[in-house]
Amino acid sequence: MCVVRGLTKTYAAVRGRRGTPGTPEVRATDEVTLDIRRGEIFGLLGPNGAGKSTLVRQLTGLMRPDSGTVHILGHDIVRHPERAARILAYLGQESTALDELTVSLAVETTGRLRGLEARRARAETDAVLGELGLTSLASRALKKLSGGQRRLACFATALVGERPLLVLDEPTTGMDPVARRAVWAAVDRRRAERGTTVLLVTHNVIEAETVLDRVAVLDRGRVIACDSPAGLKERVAGEVRVDLVWREAAPLHVPEVAALRDRITESGRRWTLRLAPEEARAVVATVTGGSAFAALDDFTLATPSLEDVYLALGGAARQGLVRA
Numbered sequence: 001m002c003v004v005r006g007l008t009k010t011y012a013a014v015r016g017r018r019g020t021p022g023t024p025e026v027r028a029t030d031e032v033t034l035d036i037r038r039g040e041i042f043g044l045l046g047p048n049g050a051g052k053s054t055l056v057r058q059l060t061g062l063m064r065p066d067s068g069t070v071h072i073l074g075h076d077i078v079r080h081p082e083r084a085a086r087i088l089a090y091l092g093q094e095s096t097a098l099d100e101l102t103v104s105l106a107v108e109t110t111g112r113l114r115g116l117e118a119r120r121a122r123a124e125t126d127a128v129l130g131e132l133g134l135t136s137l138a139s140r141a142l143k144k145l146s147g148g149q150r151r152l153a154c155f156a157t158a159l160v161g162e163r164p165l166l167v168l169d170e171p172t173t174g175m176d177p178v179a180r181r182a183v184w185a186a187v188d189r190r191r192a193e194r195g196t197t198v199l200l201v202t203h204n205v206i207e208a209e210t211v212l213d214r215v216a217v218l219d220r221g222r223v224i225a226c227d228s229p230a231g232l233k234e235r236v237a238g239e240v241r242v243d244l245v246w247r248e249a250a251p252l253h254v255p256e257v258a259a260l261r262d263r264i265t266e267s268g269r270r271w272t273l274r275l276a277p278e279e280a281r282a283v284v285a286t287v288t289g290g291s292a293f294a295a296l297d298d299f300t301l302a303t304p305s306l307e308d309v310y311l312a313l314g315g316a317a318r319q320g321l322v323r324a
C-alpha cells in the first residue's frame with residue numbers, strides 16, 4: 001500500500017544574525033525505509049524532534065525529500081505530490097484553515113473538495129458527525145470550540161470522502177476519554193469495513209499499544225526498530241518493571257536501597273527500575289521487609305509494556321547502542 005525507500009531530508013543550517021546563534025543543519029529523516037500494508041494500523045513512535053512530522057509531510061506530498069522514493073497504491077508521490085490528495089486524508093498537528101467555518105460546513109466543504117457531489121457530502125457529514133458524537137456542535141464555528149472538540153472536528157474532516165489511507169498526526173491530543181474512544185472506534189470500523197490503512201503518529205504509547213498492528217520507532221531521523229507491539233516487547237522480555245512509591249523520601253540509609261540509586265528513573269516519589277526477574281524479587285524482598293517497608297507507600301511489578309520498549313530503545317539509541 002505504501003512503500004518508502006531511502007527517504008532523506010536535511011534542513012539547511014541557518015546563519016545567526018546580530019549575535020544570535022545560528023542553527024546547524026539537521027538531518028530530519030535519514031534513509032527511512034518502510035512498507036505499510038493495506039488495512040494495517042501502522043504507528044510512528046519517537047521522541048520530540050525524532051523526525052516523525054517531517055517524514056509524514058514527505059509521505060503526504062507536502063514536502064519534497066532530498067532523496068528517496070514514496071509510492072502509495074502505486075503512485076509515485078515524490079514525482080506527483082498532487083496525487084496524494086486523491087489517495088489519502090492527512091490530519092496534521094496544526095489547526096485547520098477551515099477555522100472560521102462551522103463544524104458541519106468544515107466537514108462538508110472538505111467532502112466537496114474531495115470530489116463528493118453536494119447531497120453525498122451533506123449525507124456523509126451528518127453520518128460522520130453522528131458517529132463521533134459531534135452533532136450537537138455541528139453549527140458552532142471551529143474556532144469557538146474547546147481544544148479537544150476542535151481536534152475531534154478536524155478528525156471528522158479527515159474521515160469524510162473515504163480515502164483509503166488516513167495519515168493522523170497525534171489525532172487524540174487534548175481529547176477526553178470519550179472522544180478518544182470515538183476516534184479509535186471510527187478508525188477500527190473503517191479498517192474492518194473498508195480495509196482503510198492508517199498511519200498514526202503518536203507519543204501516547206499506552207494508547208497506541210491497543211490499536212497498532214505494527215510500529216516503527218524513529219530516533220534522530222532513523223528507523224531503529226519496526227515490529228508488532230508484541231514483537232517489540234519480546235526484545236525486553238527478560239526484564240520486569242518495578243515501581244516503588246515512597247511515602248516521602250526514599251530510605252537511603254538502607255544500603256540495599258541506596259545501591260539502587262544509579263539504576264532508577266525518578267519521578268517525584270516514584271522510582272522505576274527495569275530488572276531481571278531474580279533481581280526484581282530481591283528488590284521486592286528488601287523493600288517489603290526491614291526498615292525500608294515503613295517508608296514505602298506502594299509498589300508494583302509488571303511485565304514490559306510498549307512504553308518500556310520505547311524507553312529502552314530510546315535510551316539505547318542515545319548511548320549509541322542500537323543501529324537499524
Ligand SMILES: Nc1ncnc2c1ncn2[C@@H]1O[C@H](COP(=O)(O)OP(=O)(O)OP(=O)(O)O)[C@@H](O)[C@H]1O
Pocket residue numbers: 011012026027028046047048049050051052053054055
Ligand atoms: N522547518 C524546519 N527547519 C529546520 N529544522 C527543522 C524544521 N522543522 C523541523 N526541524 C528539525 O528537524 C528535526 C525533526 O523535526 P520533526 O518536527 O519532524 O520531529 P517530530 O518527531 O515530529 O517531533 P514532535 O514529536 O516534537 O512533533 C528536529 O530536530 C527539528 O528541530
